[in-house]
Amino acid sequence: MSEGQGNPRKPTIRTVAELAGVSLKTVSRVINNEPSVLASTRARVLQAIADLDYEPDPSARNLRSASAYVIGLVYDNPNPYHIIGIQNGVLSACRETGFGLQIHPCDATSPLLAEELAELVQRSRLAGLVLTAPMSERVDLLQALAARGIRTTRIIAAAEDPGEGPPCVFVDDRDAAYEITEHLVQLGHQRIGFLWGGEDHRSSTERYLGYEQALKDYGITLDKHLVIPGDYTFDDGFRGARRLLALREPPTAIFGSNDEIAAGVLAAAKSAGMNVPYDLSIAGFEDSPFSRQSWPALTTAKQATEDIARHAARMLIAGLRHDGEGAAAVPNHGFVPQLVVRGSTAPVRPRAQAQGDTA
Template identity: 70%
Template sequence: MRSATIKDVAERAGVSLKTVSRVINNEPSVHARTREKVQREIDALGYQPDPSARSLRSTRAYAIGLVYDNPNAHYIINLQRGVLAACRSSGFGLQIHPCDSSSPKLADELRELVHRSRLAGLVLAPPMSEQPALIHALSAAKVPFIRIISAREDPADGSPCVYVDDRDAAYAITEHLIQLGHQRIGFLWGGREHRSSQERYQGYADALKDYGIALDRKLIVPGDYTFDDGFRGARKLLALKDRPSAIFGSNDEIAAGVLAAAHSDGINVPYELSIAGFEDSPFSKQSWPALTTARQATEDIARHAAQRLIGDLQREANGEPIDSRNEGFSPELVVRGSTAPRHSAPSGRGARRKPAT
């Protein structure tokens, strides 16, 4: 069967093609009853507007781009799902654009992407969303965008964003470990180009300070948001003479690498070593024991960001004021089997103890 067309919708609703177009574009000039009638026929026919064809027929663009650079595949998949859901509900197309966030020509690359692909705007994921020079260049070029950033509160810098309070969630994880009796808590960084890494580290450091625990630099290991860096970082920490009794990985991939390193050394988790991650990715649920983590609703965050961008584009096209309120998200602590009360001082690397009964 052929796909329904805009002409089919117009004929069944008894209205003009222009009226159907106005309903699809969410223009305010359509009477509520007419809008309801047209939408009913759109739903009945299963009509899906073609963003490319709409853009060719109009001076407006009906597709947006998602720009990212992140080694965490699960984060990227959830990011794509969220943006795609917003695009589908609004009749917009989506172009996914992975890139090198360290490229000195990134601003030129994104300007060319918008021009060549006739994109209405961009959703910028970290770390691009947190680069002031790039944001300035896109603003100067009048490229509409929205940023997903790590921040404790609305940055109020004039640009639209969705912000995530990584610091507060990292504080909650560290506090959870401290309240279990852990004093020596290792911390494994994610990529330093991501502000989320700094925010998660700061939450860790703030919790130690508030509980009167001295920050030990030997317990802090740089790295990236990968399983391999989690494994390597954990091996360094577990080789210490006075090794930590708990390790906080900046994301779940890192924490899963820590868990693998502990298993390879015959260390019982959580009896001898508590482990926590961040994000609540499949790694956290599929590990054994399952990982204590912070649930970050990446798909919802991305969907809200795309909805905000599309909404602003539509309001601007209709001559309406743009919404200046930015939305914030706070990841929530999820306690699972990888953390437990500290039983006794940890021994040296590879030393075994009586397993938990």
């Protein structure tokens, strides 16, 4: 048995150079898409890369090159399903373009966050950052990073293109929340509870504004007792629902700002012996696994989290490749989550009928 048989070594840039009959520098130039390589030589190197199934190491390429080929993803969010979707989307864009990815969780409220991120970029030689909420919505942070020459692309909640600041992907949560509330109203619900997500996330405000506007447009007076503050967590959904259901005149429907909150509402309703959706209709937001794995499955707004994150990473990388002209070359892009109606919502039952069923 030859050396290494049964445990083949991963091909290296030297292996590619030997197979193609060129220097290491020439292989490096081909990998980095430098123009100073003859077409025939480039073709020979690319064929060797394909034959060996060679994948360049972005971190090693960073060290050898004057350009950076790794970007960073910065997040602070209590919802694990949302973060996984964001990570998968950015990672797929990096794989498509030959970039590496460094993931950096942080505390969005830290007063030293700009210094922390600047140190991260310098230490890891990052080409730029994809910022998620709420960092992406902190004007002071964006300005501090721009002053340090750090390229960023943002994912934000906004009803329309902000038209200023760093490049962004904006998600119209307000319109989607309006559609969810409208769906509940059209089912006959007049008392609709609303459970906030984190107030430091603009998405929570946008979803509340959609809820508020739908009630106004349908002539329903907003009852502040039906609006409960909280965070994007199952526990806050459970606690918020218990508060709403304890009211003298409880809601007939509850809209949670995300699916994790809505799943908490569902648990609270079941613990109180309620029949969902006939005693209480429940809606969430984002179309996470929480919405599909619950019973009954949750009515929600499908937010294409992976697509949103993939587009943000592509915008950043395209901007980097335009040598500083990315903001002009890659326009901001918007997404609108779509209503998905499932078994957790149903027409409201008259209170007398509901009481008669449980007598």
